[in-house]
Amino acid sequence: MNLISDRTALIHTENAFKIGPYIREVEESGKTVVRCNIGEPDFPLPAHIRDEVKRQLDLDNVHYTDPQGILPLREAIAEYIGATRKIELNAEQVVLFPGGKPPIGLAQQIYCNPGDEIIYPSPGFPIYESFIRYVGAIPKPLHLREELGFGVRASDLADLITEKTKLIYLNFPSNPTGGVASPEQLTEIAEVIKTKCDKNVRVYSDEIYEKIVFDGEEHVSIASIEGMQERTIIATGASKTYSWTGGRIGWAVFPTIEEAKIFVNMNINYFSCIPPYNQEGARIAITSELSAKSINEMVTAFQERRDMVVTRLNSISGVTCQNPKGAFYVFPNISGIVESLEIEKAFASLPKDIRDKTSPSTLFQMFLLFRHGVATMDRKSFGQIGSEGQHYLRLSIATALDQLQLALDRIETAVDDNDGFNDFIKAGRRLF
Numbered sequence: 001m002n003l004i005s006d007r008t009a010l011i012h013t014e015n016a017f018k019i020g021p022y023i024r025e026v027e028e029s030g031k032t033v034v035r036c037n038i039g040e041p042d043f044p045l046p047a048h049i050r051d052e053v054k055r056q057l058d059l060d061n062v063h064y065t066d067p068q069g070i071l072p073l074r075e076a077i078a079e080y081i082g083a084t085r086k087i088e089l090n091a092e093q094v095v096l097f098p099g100g101k102p103p104i105g106l107a108q109q110i111y112c113n114p115g116d117e118i119i120y121p122s123p124g125f126p127i128y129e130s131f132i133r134y135v136g137a138i139p140k141p142l143h144l145r146e147e148l149g150f151g152v153r154a155s156d157l158a159d160l161i162t163e164k165t166k167l168i169y170l171n172f173p174s175n176p177t178g179g180v181a182s183p184e185q186l187t188e189i190a191e192v193i194k195t196k197c198d199k200n201v202r203v204y205s206d207e208i209y210e211k212i213v214f215d216g217e218e219h220v221s222i223a224s225i226e227g228m229q230e231r232t233i234i235a236t237g238a239s240k241t242y243s244w245t246g247g248r249i250g251w252a253v254f255p256t257i258e259e260a261k262i263f264v265n266m267n268i269n270y271f272s273c274i275p276p277y278n279q280e281g282a283r284i285a286i287t288s289e290l291s292a293k294s295i296n297e298m299v300t301a302f303q304e305r306r307d308m309v310v311t312r313l314n315s316i317s318g319v320t321c322q323n324p325k326g327a328f329y330v331f332p333n334i335s336g337i338v339e340s341l342e343i344e345k346a347f348a349s350l351p352k353d354i355r356d357k358t359s360p361s362t363l364f365q366m367f368l369l370f371r372h373g374v375a376t377m378d379r380k381s382f383g384q385i386g387s388e389g390q391h392y393l394r395l396s397i398a399t400a401l402d403q404l405q406l407a408l409d410r411i412e413t414a415v416d417d418n419d420g421f422n423d424f425i426k427a428g429r430r431l432f
């Protein structure tokens, strides 16, 4: 008898959480590591939000509360989403979750039967793909186009839609590419969905980086396009906008109250409710005029870092890097490094059981970490299916400018370190 269910073997993970012990291992060996792996802003929680959370704790606001989320917060979210997306909605369509992540998997449980098809961006946030086989659905990766700034080509989406399509994930600004769909691209995507999908197909629009958009642009949601609100779940939260990943506050707006209530029942089954003191903090975050200043300071810093990092990456032989329009990641194409360090050859020489667990970009990621002290994420951490032959790394720019400079100095050295790379492969440790 097996201890663990077959289904459990089908769920994947988010590697960003798994690389921590490797970083510690390098540091314990006496080297320093520049952390470009982290998906969280390196800014403190703004003081006005922190003060409200403290005040609520002092009021003993620490008990069970509405599993849908406290009404004043849902009202603030409804007003904010309504105004920014130019749509009509009410607080009964809003549900709070412990972060932006839980509704991703819950949506698959709620909307999909075994055999249904789920379309999701690749490269994309790993949790979209991670859940699909676990719920018995079929993964259909929608490959983002580097030449479109990692946008979606509407005809690529059209080609993937069948009568079994049930759920379509979109994520702009995107993790890991920083890509943003232009309003024209969104209109074309919406047109494809309206023409080819049944009205019960849901679009899950993950807008968690909505406030981190560069060059003075504004975030545009697909839900704002005529005929899309009734098909779209708008999901976002407090983690990135307010540099509050540990607050575990996320929310989604559903097309109907009936759907919202089904998610509320899932909340009751899984975690009952989320901490009321943090919900009060989130209400202040959304409604206070002070928040705009904190967000602006953070986005300005990210943009300055992006400009430096993209320029320097593009000056490294073997690297080409798109200019991300949002979020806080850069996603360089490292095909030239794979070629100059002969990484494909090294990969091909490995035993099959190791090849199955690694990839050329993983080998370079591990070499960078263990031999040159830079922590990054490999391509296959952002959707494995169909990622073969794609050579990219994700670097988070949620790290101070001087640390990023140091990371780039180290990458420059690593790129020319053929002997070091060969030695790393020969040693055969930490290849995935």
Ligand SMILES: Cc1ncc(COP(=O)(O)O)c(C=O)c1O
Pocket: 039, 098, 099, 100, 101, 102, 125, 171, 174, 175, 206, 208, 237, 238, 239, 240, 245, 248, 249, 250
């Ligand atoms: C695209 C995307 N969606 C959702 C999340 C989850 O955010 P949270 O930490 O609020 O659960 C992340 C976090 O990295 C993300 O990048």
